[in-house]
Amino acid sequence: MTLATELGMLGRYRLRSRLASGGMAELFLAVLPGAEGFEKPVVIKRMLPRLAAQETYRQMFAQEARLMATFGHAHVVSALDFGVEQDSPYLVLEYVDGVDLGRVLGARRTLPPPLVRYVGLSLLHALEHVHGLRDARGELLGIVHRDISPANVLLGRTGNVKLTDFGIAKGLRTPSHTAPGSTRGRLRYMSPEQVQGGPLDGRADLFSLAVLLYEAVVGQGPFSATNDAQLLLAVRDARLAPTEDLRRTAGPALADVLLRALRRHPSERYATAGEMARALAAVDGTGESEQPWRVAEVVADTLTSEGTAPAASRGAGNRGPFSAALLELREDDS
Template sequence: MINGPPSDRGGRALAVPRPPTAPKLMNRNSLGPYRIEKRLAAGGMAEVFVAHREGPHGFQKRVALKRILPQHARDPEFVGMFIDEARLAARLAHPGIVQVFDFGEHGGSLFMAMEMVEGTTVGRLLRTVASHRETVPLGAALHVAHEAAAALAYAHTLRDESGHPLNIVHRDVSPANLLLDRQGHAKLTDFGIARCRTTAQRTDDGHIRGKLGYMSPEQVVGDEVDAKSDVFTLGVVLAEMLVAEPLFGTGADLDVLLQIRNVDLTVLRRAGGHIPKDVTRLLQWCFERDPEKRPTARQLSYALREVLARRGELGRGPQELARLMER
């Protein structure tokens, strides 16, 4: 919670965007210039619709339309975070990151129009393979991790117009936030709790942010996080694709947090006997408790590409994923 006006670490007052006016009842079929087709998903801060924008001469663009939830439309913290997400996402131009095309306000509700990724998520893929008592094939899993690592490497090293590092940390790398298109390519989405040099004040409030089971040890204990935190959580996603079960268990919240803090890899040791040694070494590198000892996202991307090449899997991952998604 914010008690009084927020300030930076030097005690200077920070400008918080004025919340929109109370949201009016949204036209069920439209939001601004976009026509709503259906509701796709909802989270703690926003909901997402499938929508399209029409133009002259039969022009039509299908998008994923993300709208801040009505109950949060007048909350300065949520409004500020939503605006920060849109501003940050607008800077990101990479094939492995979901693009943002538009940002606006309609009837008191803020929204952003994003690239519509036709396909599934790594989370749904994991549920599918687990239901068949299978795991994601090695080549497909390494391909997803390689593309995600390349996307993170781009974000982590992005600079502003003056050449200064933005110091972006996603902080929510998880199966739900890795989309898979129908061609078998991975795209990172949802920078809603991302931290960067220009927005850190809104998310450094002492709260643990991230999804349970997909946090780094430093996140769990409330320490400062940097780009190496994203590398740890991407390692978690890769490991879970290879064992088809939660890496840190499904127990009580506190038990899961303690396992993350202690980097308890019991599940990986028990269920990962089939994982090749070179891949196991990569995972162990990602899971170093000391962030300084972990690879950067770029180093991880290069290492994954080398493993794929050695195994003759380079370029085969997309087709394998596409076949899996046809189930």
């Protein structure tokens, strides 16, 4: 039997339930057992055996693990361990009890502007950390997430906001597994330079984040298109839909921050995540201290509306307490 059906142990981790399976990996809810009944919940991303035999995919998987090992921030999901069992690599990740932002927006379509601002600030602090990481010699690693989207933003029951899924993240000295001129990521959240397959820096992530925040406050993205071909051209040219809905819903100050980040040329956007965070922080922050519990409230409402069962009672084929979009389990995620 395989671990996917038998569960049991994977290295020193006890598998509790299988959350999802995709083209590249399986996702498990697990615990690290210890003495006197100690158990620490974790999430395990295990590479599928058929891909583990291929060196290119193994290197992609190991690359993700090495990148995540450098992170250490309250708003970034942590990598806790990496190992190989039965010749299949696995990555152990921090467990976030909650839902992803995509599920929240699917259930309620929009969030109030103060909450959008809070989520945006949390993610900008995460990106400021990731973009600013340096190696032992003090040189920038140049990490770009490349896949900022609602599915990769986790909201916890306790009000925490976490950025996840660095499966297609790229650093300055990270080997590329993407053919020249091709792209990785979700089209509707890409930057113009990413759509064109050009070189990327942190400003591409800021564009993607602005698309996400625009969608969260308005209820739809900033591009008008009826098919992928139209969407690709709209993203390539940063051709935005009329902004009246954004200004009316978000207010002029928040709208101005998002619209600057959505400019076509990277040089016209904010230079860094820190600069964009300062601009967003200057937007009226009424109720700032209330936002973490409002996140928790939104998570609870979403889980209630979905009728999500407690983790211990779910079957192996069901989603976890957070979305399986902790990672998009696709073969081409790198």
